[in-house]
Amino acid sequence: MPVGKTLISAAQIHRRTRELGQLISNDHAGKELVVLGLMNGSIFFLTDLLRSITIPTRLETCRLQSYQDTHTTGQIRGIENLEGEFRGKHVLVVDDILDTGLTLSKLTAALRAQKPRSLRTAVLLSKQVARKARVTAHYIGFEIPNHFVIGYGLDYNGAYRSLPSIHLFNPA
Ligand code: IMP
Numbered sequence: 001m002p003v004g005k006t007l008i009s010a011a012q013i014h015r016r017t018r019e020l021g022q023l024i025s026n027d028h029a030g031k032e033l034v035v036l037g038l039m040n041g042s043i044f045f046l047t048d049l050l051r052s053i054t055i056p057t058r059l060e061t062c063r064l065q066s067y068q069d070t071h072t073t074g075q076i077r078g079i080e081n082l083e084g085e086f087r088g089k090h091v092l093v094v095d096d097i098l099d100t101g102l103t104l105s106k107l108t109a110a111l112r113a114q115k116p117r118s119l120r121t122a123v124l125l126s127k128q129v130a131r132k133a134r135v136t137a138h139y140i141g142f143e144i145p146n147h148f149v150i151g152y153g154l155d156y157n158g159a160y161r162s163l164p165s166i167h168l169f170n171p172a
Pocket residue numbers: 038041066067072095096097098099100101102103104147148149150154155156
């Protein structure tokens with residue numbers, strides 16, 4: 001059975017997402033925030049987080065891909081899809097999980113070239129693993145062990161995204 005034990009329940013996710021939304025709103029009080037969601041993994045976290053942020057936001061998305069099966073390919077496809085106006089804006093990048101760090105480091109480098117006024121990152125999960133890129137996230141929902149996980153947006157080759165909780169993945 002590929003869907004293993006529940007690591008983080010839907011209720012825990014919702015509670016933590018509300019906390020992060022409040023923190024982000026306080027840290028950016030009086031400002032407008034451009035929220036850039038990395039598709040598809042962040043889709044549920046993104047929409048729940050957005051509804052917990054109480055300051056004005058504008059939404060942008062970018063579709064990126066790096067994983068094949070349960071391993072990173074080391075190549076981030078889709079940075080060329082980065083659209084939107086970030087110059088002079090307060091920007092928050094939202095992703096599902098920080099693993100090797102390659103995705104966030106390459107994306108934030110591309111964003112910095114557009115000279116945003118401020119740039120921060122939020123991830124629901126951070127894997128306790130040696131990063132391949134020197135990067136951290138400003139807002140982290142949960143630290144998790146180095147195990148492949150599925151659910152709440154996280155997929156295995158496109159499957160299991162719609163599980164409401166986060167589960168360990170059991171390879172066949
Ligand atoms: P990084 O570039 O290695 O930091 O990986 C980030 C991307 O890899 C995330 O945006 C996810 O799409 C994917 N990823 C990393 N770990 C997992 C996992 O455990 N389950 C599902 N996707 C993952």
